[in-house]
Structures are given as C-alpha cells and as structure tokens.
Amino acid sequence: xxxxxxxDSFTFGQGCSDTPTEVVALPSxxxxxxxxxxxxxxxxxxxxxxxxxxxxxxxxxxxxxxxxINLVIFCASFxxxxxxxxxxxxxxxxxxxxxxxxxxxxxxxxxxLYYKHLYSNRIGYTNIITTLLAAYxxxxxxxxxxxxxxxxxFYSPGV
Numbered sequence: 001x002x003x004x005x006x007x008d009s010f011t012f013g014q015g016c017s018d019t020p021t022e023v024v025a026l027p028s029x030x031x032x033x034x035x036x037x038x039x040x041x042x043x044x045x046x047x048x049x050x051x052x053x054x055x056x057x058x059x060x061x062x063x064x065x066x067x068x069i070n071l072v073i074f075c076a077s078f079x080x081x082x083x084x085x086x087x088x089x090x091x092x093x094x095x096x097x098x099x100x101x102x103x104x105x106x107x108x109x110x111x112x113l114y115y116k117h118l119y120s121n122r123i124g125y126t127n128i129i130t131t132l133l134a135a136y137x138x139x140x141x142x143x144x145x146x147x148x149x150x151x152x153x154f155y156s157p158g159v
Contacts, residue, residue, distance in 0.1 A: 002068050003044045004144075005033040006057045006135060007075030011048035033073075045069075053081045054131040061138050072139035074132060074148040079124025080115075 005011055013019050013028025027034060027046040037044040047060040054077050061072065132148055139146040 001042050001070045003033075003036070003042060003071045003073065004061065004069050005044060005046045005048060005073045005075070006061055007048035007073075008052040008057065008077040008081070009048070009050040011075045012046065012050055012052075014050040048075070051081075053077060054079075054127050058131040058134050058138075061135055065138060065142060067142050069139075069142055069144045071145045071147065072135060074135040074146070076128045076132060076148065076150045079121065079128050080119070 009015070011027075011031060011033060013031025013034065016028035016030045018030065019026075019028040027048060031046065031048075033044045033046040033048070036042065045064075047063070049056070049060070052060070057074070057077060061074075128150065135148070136146050
C-alpha cells in the first residue's frame with residue numbers, strides 16, 4: 001500500500017522542532033503523515049509544502065502519478081491563500097493575514113490591491129472545490145481511494 005498526502009505547511013509540518021521557519025527540504029518527522037507511516041509501517045509520500053496554495057497542492061499530485069498509489073489524501077489550504085511566486089525549491093504565498101518575508105513594497109501593494117479589488121470569498125471557495133475535484137479525478141483515474149479535509153476557516157457561500 002502506498003499513500004500520497006497533499007497539503008500546505010500544516011501537513012508538511014513546518015514549525016515543528018525539526019523544520020524551523022526557514023525553508024527546509026524534507027517534511028517534519030513529527031507531522032501527521034510521518035506519524036502514520038511510523039505507526040502503521042505504510043509508505044507515505046508527503047508532497048505537502050510550506051506556503052502551498054490549493055493550485056500548487058494539486059500540481060504536486062501530477063508530478064509522479066503512478067498506479068501503485070492506493071490512497072490520495074488532499075488537505076486543502078485556506079481559501080484566501082494565493083500563489084505569489086514559485087520555483088522548484090521555494091513556494092511563497094500570501095493571505096490578508098500574513099506579511100511577506102520580503103521587503104518588497106511592490107509585492108505587498110499588489111497583494112493588498114488583489115484582495116481589495118479582485119478577490120472574494122466565492123473565488124476562494126470555488127478554487128478549493130475545483131482543486132478538490134481535480135485531485136479526486138486524478139486519484140480515481142489511477143484507481144486510488146480518496147480522502148480530503150479543509151482548513152477551519154473554509155468559507156461556504158450562501159445559496
């Protein structure tokens with residue numbers, strides 16, 4: 001059995017004693033996917049990453065989508081998280097509640113204007129549902145089972 005786990009810094013274990021706040025390459029040995037692997041002696045491929053938006057979370061599933069995966073666990077990030085920049089080693093994203101580590105006023109201003117004029121809770125909700133369905137579809141395409149969870153401040157627009 002092989003499990004693939006997708007998520008952001010919470011699933012990655014960022015901030016645990018073995019993954020300080022600076023950029024690290026490997027998930028924490030104390031995050032829940034690592035503990036599942038140790039407890040049940042099941043291979044768990046933790047593809048989560050610090051700062052991952054929902055779009056980058058689903059992107060990591062497609063990097064090595066093989067038929068030996070039995071279970072995909074998708075842990076959605078916050079609906080307000082947007083991807084600012086990305087390269088192969090670092091993912092930086094912003095939310096209205098988080099401050100950039102960079103002293104770049106252009107990035108801060110762009111984020112502020114995005115949330116003021118372009119973002120709505122409905123956009124965040126739609127983004128999560130879209131990436132959730134994409135992850136589900138990819139998992140079922142290879143015959144894997146699928147589980148998911150969401151961030152606690154998940155917004156659900158009224159109908």
